[in-house]
Amino acid sequence: MQTIYTDFLVVGAGLAGERAAVETAEAGFSAICLSLVPARRSHSSAAQGGMQASLGNSVMGEGDGPDVHFADTVKGSDWGCDQEVARLFADTAPIEMRRLAHWGVPWNRVVPGKSIYYKGGKQFEKVEAEEKEGLIMARSFGGTAKWRTCYTSDGTGHAVMCTMDNRCAEKGVEVHDKTEAIALLQDGETCFGVVARCLRTGELRVYLSKATMIAAGGFGRIYPNTTNAVICDGGAHTMCVATGLVPMGNMEAVQFHPTGIVPTDILVTEGCRGDGGTLLDVDEKRFMNIYEPEKAELASRDVVSRWMTHHMREGHGVKSPYGEHLWLDIRHLGKEHITGKLREVYEICTSFLGVDPIHQLIPVRPTQHYSMGGVRTNKDGAAYGLKGLFAAGEAACWDMHGFNRLGGNSLAETVVAGGIIGRKIAEYLEGSEAEFKTGLINDEVKKQRSRIDALIEGRDGSENVYKVRSAMQDALHKGANIFRTQEGLEKCVADLQEVLIRAKKIGLRSNGKGVNPELAAALKLEGQVKLALMVAYGALMRTESRGSHNREDYPARNDRDWLTRTLAYWKKPEDTLPTLEYEPASTVVEIPPGDRGYGHAKIISADDKKE
Secondary structure, eight states: OEEEEEEEEEEOOSHHHHHHHHHHHHTTOOEEEEOSSOGGGSGGGGOOSOEEOOOOOSGGGTTOOHHHHHHHHHHHTTTOSOHHHHHHHHHHHHHHHHHHHHHTOOOOBOOOEEEEEEETTEEEEEEEOGGGTTSBOEEOOTTOSSOOEEOSTTOHHHHHHHHHHHHHHHHTOEEEOSEEEEEEEEOSSBEEEEEEEETTTOOEEEEEEEEEEEOOOOOGGGSSSBSSOTTOSOHHHHHHHHTSSSOEEOTTOEEEEEEEETTTOOBOOTHHHHTTOEEEOTTSOBOHHHHOTTTGGGSOHHHHHHHHHHHIIIIISBOOTTOOBEEEEOGGGOHHHHHHTTHHHHHHIIIIIOOOTTTSOEEEEEEEEEESOEEEBOTTOBBTTSBTEEEOGGGEEOOSSTTOOOTTHHHHHHHHHHHHHHHHHHHHHHTOOOOOOHHHHHHHHHHHHHHHHHHHHTTTOOBOHHHHHHHHHHHHHHHSSSSBOHHHHHHHHHHHHHHHHHHTTBOOSSOOOSSOHHHHHHHHHHHHHHHHHHHHHHHHHOOSOBTTBOBTTBOSEETTTOOEEEEEEOOSTTOSSOEEEEEEOOSOOSSOSOOOSSSOOOEEOTTSOOO
8 A cells, every 4th residue: 555745735636725735835845735636627627707806906996905805705794704814815815816917827907998898787888097007807796895806707717727736836746636535544633644545546545744634625516406516525524524523614504606507507607797697587577686776686696596596486487397497698798798708608508508698598596506614724724623634715614704605705715715824834834743653544544445345345235325315415405405494404404314324324336446436426425414414404503594594484694692603523423413513703803793785684683682
């Protein structure tokens, strides 16, 4: 068995992981990123719309600054975020965008003079200043007071990912692709690497490190309808859950994006609406301007998704063989704009739908998109529960998003958090000594080999991994979706508990050798069901509505009782439910809880007395 040592090990090779690796490499440490796919195929590459940073270069961004960006982020989170972290992010984002430009990201730039833009389907004119020519341009996004989303057409993630991967190569960061981490190496106090499985050969390897980071993205594939790639399955989270020591934070906070295309659920960027696209119903009439007169299509994602679902419930959806949907209209933006600044949207629609968005409407509906929850960390990115373990990006609950994130904030978070946390890891590496316990390592490898053999031989049962996974996804879809109720969540939790029993009795149909998707799915399924239970049980216990967590039976945001962060543990393997604990709200509060300015939510103030 191969054993590989590095100072810094990253599980994931997307933007957050590679950005942190660059930071540690520049400090003189060795770094390896493990990835299921080649780094440039990481899900970061799929991000289209842009990265938020308050540069204020465009005329529509005049007056912007970190304070305005910070306020938008706190309001967007529905006062669920850690304001200290949100402040770190807002202050650092402009620096990071300029650094990316220096490294080679081809940002769209300000073109001086008159130009037209669209808002709510109507045409307006703006004049960009001559002195701003060539500076980084921005577009409008939902929930923002100013245009601040820096972009490269609608292929921002791809452009930044290629640039970051080049930087990693320049700095000597290694990327070991086709490699899946399946267990953390830890002694109850300190994490010192992982056991990984080569997806080419099926062989196990040991990676030892002084510091280990989880940066493997979200876990959207526990839902049946998601914009997430197939690699976003929560495999890295399941390793942390299996320790019984590392909590997941705010797992009930799951974001649904308004514009997943029907029927494939591939995302079309919020940039469509930011650039002036509109949402239409079955009668091809706008409706968001009725529900949200000020923000309309550019309210926050949780609000737009809820109104879209409500509008379909009211009988205004478009019937189709794939379920009801609504329309996204970008036809008025014109051929030049659509094939230029929205060219990926054009290619997605023509390739996957046979729809030409220059002349035709795009069928869309809200679809699971992003996980605000994840491995709970402090502001330095250090995971709770194990020394030497860190997390960043969507995999983490660094908690700058609270219960809803604004579009463009997560892609920016990858590089901002990656840089901040990477510097903290470099400091940690400077002062740390590693002790690798060979007996413990050998025991863990034997345990993982035994687990694989049991699945191949069907020792514990003969359940079909794909049928069990489908049952998990179906339970979440029905009970822990955009709208949630006591009855629906109770049934969801009960159904998932039954699925968990089945997940412990998986037996493979194949021989499990070499490149084997069935084995890969089976190895993480029990952990995925536990993640699903953390989502559903956390949502059942949180008796309020905040951001993306919407309880129809508890419609008020309850600051009196629920200005807390959920911590979900799986303390014993035989447990049938996660253990929930609650972390008090951050003591750093720049902006006291108030009205978001959109969403029409009732608020129970923290000053209200209990009845």
